[in-house]
Amino acid sequence: MSKIEKWLETNTFHYSEFWDILALVREKEKKGLTLSLCIPTLNEEKTIGKEIVIFRSELMERYPLFDEIAVIDSGSTDQTREVAKSFGADVYLASDILPEEGDKRGKGENLWKAIHQLRGDIICYVDADIKNIHPRFAYGLIAPLIYNDTIQYVKAFYDRPLAFSQGIRPSGGGRVTEILVRPLFSLFFPELTALIQPLSGEYAVRREVLEKVPFPIGYGVETSHILDVYNEYGLDAFGQTDLDQRVHRNQTTLALGKMSFGILQTFLRRMHAFGMFDKLPELETVYRQFQVQESRYEQVTFDIVEEERRPMIEVPAYREKFYGKK
Amino acid sequence: MPKKNQDILNLIPDPSQIESLKEVILANAVMCGEIPSPTFEEGQRLVFMRDRFTEAGMEHVSVDEKDNVAAILPGSSGERRILLSANLDTIHYAGADHAMTLGPDSITGRGICENSLGLGVLSSLPFVLERLGVQLKSDLLLVGTSQSIGVGNLGGIRFFLDNYPNEIDFGICLRAAQLGRLSYASLGMLRGEVQIEVPETYDWKRLPEGSAIIILNRLITQLQAIPLPSNPVTTINLGSVFAGNTFGMAAPTASLRFEVRSEEEDRTEWIEDQIQEIVEELAAENEVKVSLKVVARRNRGGISFSHPLVKTTRTVIESLGVRQIIAPSTGELCALIDKEIPAVTVGLTQGEHLHDRNETIKISPIYQGVAQLIGLLRAIDGGFCDE
Numbered sequence: 001m002s003k004i005e006k007w008l009e010t011n012t013f014h015y016s017e018f019w020d021i022l023a024l025v026r027e028k029e030k031k032g033l034t035l036s037l038c039i040p041t042l043n044e045e046k047t048i049g050k051e052i053v054i055f056r057s058e059l060m061e062r063y064p065l066f067d068e069i070a071v072i073d074s075g076s077t078d079q080t081r082e083v084a085k086s087f088g089a090d091v092y093l094a095s096d097i098l099p100e101e102g103d104k105r106g107k108g109e110n111l112w113k114a115i116h117q118l119r120g121d122i123i124c125y126v127d128a129d130i131k132n133i134h135p136r137f138a139y140g141l142i143a144p145l146i147y148n149d150t151i152q153y154v155k156a157f158y159d160r161p162l163a164f165s166q167g168i169r170p171s172g173g174g175r176v177t178e179i180l181v182r183p184l185f186s187l188f189f190p191e192l193t194a195l196i197q198p199l200s201g202e203y204a205v206r207r208e209v210l211e212k213v214p215f216p217i218g219y220g221v222e223t224s225h226i227l228d229v230y231n232e233y234g235l236d237a238f239g240q241t242d243l244d245q246r247v248h249r250n251q252t253t254l255a256l257g258k259m260s261f262g263i264l265q266t267f268l269r270r271m272h273a274f275g276m277f278d279k280l281p282e283l284e285t286v287y288r289q290f291q292v293q294e295s296r297y298e299q300v301t302f303d304i305v306e307e308e309r310r311p312m313i314e315v316p317a318y319r320e321k322f323y324g325k326k
Numbered sequence: 327m328p329k330k331n332q333d334i335l336n337l338i339p340d341p342s343q344i345e346s347l348k349e350v351i352l353a354n355a356v357m358c359g360e361i362p363s364p365t366f367e368e369g370q371r372l373v374f375m376r377d378r379f380t381e382a383g384m385e386h387v388s389v390d391e392k393d394n395v396a397a398i399l400p401g402s403s404g405e406r407r408i409l410l411s412a413n414l415d416t417i418h419y420a421g422a423d424h425a426m427t428l429g430p431d432s433i434t435g436r437g438i439c440e441n442s443l444g445l446g447v448l449s450s451l452p453f454v455l456e457r458l459g460v461q462l463k464s465d466l467l468l469v470g471t472s473q474s475i476g477v478g479n480l481g482g483i484r485f486f487l488d489n490y491p492n493e494i495d496f497g498i499c500l501r502a503a504q505l506g507r508l509s510y511a512s513l514g515m516l517r518g519e520v521q522i523e524v525p526e527t528y529d530w531k532r533l534p535e536g537s538a539i540i541i542l543n544r545l546i547t548q549l550q551a552i553p554l555p556s557n558p559v560t561t562i563n564l565g566s567v568f569a570g571n572t573f574g575m576a577a578p579t580a581s582l583r584f585e586v587r588s589e590e591e592d593r594t595e596w597i598e599d600q601i602q603e604i605v606e607e608l609a610a611e612n613e614v615k616v617s618l619k620v621v622a623r624r625n626r627g628g629i630s631f632s633h634p635l636v637k638t639t640r641t642v643i644e645s646l647g648v649r650q651i652i653a654p655s656t657g658e659l660c661a662l663i664d665k666e667i668p669a670v671t672v673g674l675t676q677g678e679h680l681h682d683r684n685e686t687i688k689i690s691p692i693y694q695g696v697a698q699l700i701g702l703l704r705a706i707d708g709g710f711c712d713e
Contacts, residue, residue: 049427050427053352054357057353057354061347061350062381062453079429079430083428083429083430131425134357247425
């Protein structure tokens, strides 16, 4: 069994494994952990109320899993902060946190400032635009960190369509993951292709990791986290949880282009920081995608060798035919 | 104010106490409401309710063969048994978007009014009573009922009442809207569908007579000619029509759904006979197939305006400072009335756009609505509603 296969076996979860929230609360208390839920927002008045109500009811009132639920807002011009506050969330304006560090605009800024503002030993980040919000979006990510001390960083992935006619089906991430990030990982960090959706906006991380990594404030934050945590701790520090379906706004291709540009900047900056520009590794030719058989995730590998032909002008027969000389 | 009324008012908790528990009530209403639950397909929603009842530590949590979900919150002595019900089913098809949106003081989404809030309150009740420190002597029998609306014809609650082995002393049916509503009687009611089919062998040169829509038009004209007394109030509501397929073809089929309501004993049966005669006459005259199918019936009945349960409920509603809306019911209350169980239907908040995709309820009145419910439960428990 390869390292990736072993990791998929031991560090990939389905949220339903953690249905017993009471047991989770007991384990959290036994380990003396404090947990924070952070929702970064910018103009999310339509979805934020429901998220707060459901998380507060299910994971604070009924089961005291989280010690705080906080909204870190980038300066919404709609009712986001008012709605969140009315349903009992702790609401902070990102610009009010660490004002001496300045104010930058972007999701990564909110995530970074949350580390200073919130008190949890583990912070769980959940996006605010999830239409089908459910407690699993938080407890499914927190649980592997509570039960397994070696895991530092748990990513969400979304899968399991309601109906699929054949035994094996393809799986994977969104368009930017499959077109940009997975090919880059396959080339330079093959082990990281084990992450099914490296760009998902929901993840839970231990404070001691969060406080040591830099935060791009824009599109590259997830990519940079993964590369930095991998560089420091290796693949075993990661976990990933299948949270079933996520319903959210679809982005236009143009928006995904901007996102890809930001991610690529981050990726290349990391390669530079890791000293990989001067000594590029032997380029991998194995490309890795995913499929699911029953509930097992398997990598599918393709050997893609991009052979090249020289310019036609260098071929003697061509030169003789068109230019009369060898 | 008579001392008895003051004693009843003392049983109503301060709505601000309910507000402090709003997350649980709203989350239950929203999570339940986002599970599609068309009539006869209530399975997923009842699992949610069953799990809530189980997690609340209720006793005898059960799902019966009609897909009702029920559980008992035992009282200290069990000297009375009070049934609380809310229907599980909605008119919305399973594939429709059931996502809810919460605003600062509103929830919008399919079925929140009819009747996810009722279910949310029902499933939150054990938690709310515990947090308020309310311990009743009576047993509470909480029931999420299936097959209530439309062609379900109250199938769920009727089955439950037919087969529940113990006596039920009082019933309270929960509806989201409107706060101030009080129903204690049921109207005579009949819901039916008339189907018109033009045979394939019809002589189409006889257009436009060959169109089922023309026959439907004649049917509607004749229904409107049925004499209806204005007192006792009797109405025929033409609810919906479906007919034809396209521009260039005569409609081969048409149907009409209607509802007859009457405050008069036996009036609905008389109107049913009239409609049956019209249907037979149309079929014979036009050489087409016309049929009447009755999909739901309710008997007229109920407790009197002076019944202590009605008086107590009125006292409680008056204390909310909202307008009383006294109206007969065609819902689950009818099944309780048929079993001669003193029962009322109450509303929990203000709602609008009922049965539409943007059904909306107000959040802040819910605190009064739930306070009203708890006051009423405590009054029943204290014997204020005994005859």
